[in-house]
Amino acid sequence: MSTIFIWSASWAEHSQVWFQSTIVYEFLIQNGYKLVKNAKDADYILLNAYPFDNYEEKLVLLSLYYYLNTYKDKKIIVFGSAPNMIYGIKRIPWLMYISYSEYEKFDTIFHGTISIKDIHVWRIRFFIPLKLEEVSLWDLLHNALWSNLKLETNYEISEYDLSITIDSIIDGTYQNNTIEEYPWDYNYMEDSIDNFYIETTRGCGFDCSYCAIKRVSWYTKSFPIDDIISDIQHAVSIGAKNIIIIDEDVGSYGIDIWLDFAFLINKINEIPWDFHIKFYYLEPKHLVENFHRIAPEFWENKVSYARITLQTTSQRILTLMNRNYDITEVLNICKKIKMYNTSILLWSIVIYGFPTETYDEFSDYFRLLKYFDCTDFLCYADKKWTKTYNMQKNSHEEILRKSLVILKMKQKFGDKIDPVIWSPRERKKILASCY
Numbered sequence: 001m002s003t004i005f006i007w008s009a010s011w012a013e014h015s016q017v018w019f020q021s022t023i024v025y026e027f028l029i030q031n032g033y034k035l036v037k038n039a040k041d042a043d044y045i046l047l048n049a050y051p052f053d054n055y056e057e058k059l060v061l062l063s064l065y066y067y068l069n070t071y072k073d074k075k076i077i078v079f080g081s082a083p084n085m086i087y088g089i090k091r092i093p094w095l096m097y098i099s100y101s102e103y104e105k106f107d108t109i110f111h112g113t114i115s116i117k118d119i120h121v122w123r124i125r126f127f128i129p130l131k132l133e134e135v136s137l138w139d140l141l142h143n144a145l146w147s148n149l150k151l152e153t154n155y156e157i158s159e160y161d162l163s164i165t166i167d168s169i170i171d172g173t174y175q176n177n178t179i180e181e182y183p184w185d186y187n188y189m190e191d192s193i194d195n196f197y198i199e200t201t202r203g204c205g206f207d208c209s210y211c212a213i214k215r216v217s218w219y220t221k222s223f224p225i226d227d228i229i230s231d232i233q234h235a236v237s238i239g240a241k242n243i244i245i246i247d248e249d250v251g252s253y254g255i256d257i258w259l260d261f262a263f264l265i266n267k268i269n270e271i272p273w274d275f276h277i278k279f280y281y282l283e284p285k286h287l288v289e290n291f292h293r294i295a296p297e298f299w300e301n302k303v304s305y306a307r308i309t310l311q312t313t314s315q316r317i318l319t320l321m322n323r324n325y326d327i328t329e330v331l332n333i334c335k336k337i338k339m340y341n342t343s344i345l346l347w348s349i350v351i352y353g354f355p356t357e358t359y360d361e362f363s364d365y366f367r368l369l370k371y372f373d374c375t376d377f378l379c380y381a382d383k384k385w386t387k388t389y390n391m392q393k394n395s396h397e398e399i400l401r402k403s404l405v406i407l408k409m410k411q412k413f414g415d416k417i418d419p420v421i422w423s424p425r426e427r428k429k430i431l432a433s434c435y
């Protein structure tokens, strides 16, 4: 039987991407395949990456280049979001592709007796990236047993590296023999047994104007409530301490089956337990619509973390984003949640540098520090197939200026601000370019 190696990386979305890769890992293991820790021992190399922005896209291209160039005799499959998110990738003739919407291809290629659609995973595994970036596993997983593990590299991403394109891979004009692999000892390690991951729904019920995920994701597909409850009961029985709901938007639960988020939460709330729930992503619209029907004890006793994807504090920009909620109402709900339980870690996300965003609109984002324990600042990334692609952009200088302000605010407010997508080297570069 063929041997398989899985590489999986996303510098912004590790947990989500690792969750998807773990499903593929389990599918292969349950169908009798041998997963090898080192690519050189594999017949197939499976690559899964989530190119969140232009910088990440370059990292993904560098990784693709590395595997194509180093392992010319292997069959290489790119799966997950990259086949649809990287414009023109399918022109690379030596690769096979399986996008999210065509996972049944795994059944066809690997002839399993167990179909990939019947695979459920509860604990995610690590997939170690290439030595292009340092990885602190502490940052990426929750309370992992080996939480102090840090993989370090001296590799400097150069301007030449950032010039890599699909064409330069195809015609061989990009050349690099300095990229290396980390030792693979840690590949496929499991997250702590305390953490139990579940999906309640796939995709989301929205159509945000800037969103490239929508292209690779589905309209909401909610899982049956009985399956979700029995998964959580199973988590209770094995002593898990954290239930991590890894959905793209848990708030969208039920909209395709005439149920809603409040129904889901109140059902979960009936389960006797002594562990906590973490919401990976919660789009505010359904939170606002459902909040008054969710029992306050749920927030008081059962939630430890919620990442509420506010995206902006400007009602004008929100409309341009094709999102629809009252920002003040969302912030009032956040205040109430904190009143119910001050120890809930409330996290938010804003996208700065959104097309037409003024400096005043940008500066207003810092008032979120009053409401949230931490706010991720993500720089707007232009993606070709999104509705915002043709809108008027912030200039490069404006983006640099705003980036510098975020870094300075980070120095002042520490953990309350997370410029999440920048590697340490990117931060240095931004600082250097501003002085």
Ligand code: SF4
Binding pocket: 203, 204, 205, 206, 207, 208, 211, 212, 213, 214, 248, 249, 283
């Ligand atoms: S809610 Fe999130 S995943 Fe859904 S369209 Fe909006 S940004 Fe994309």
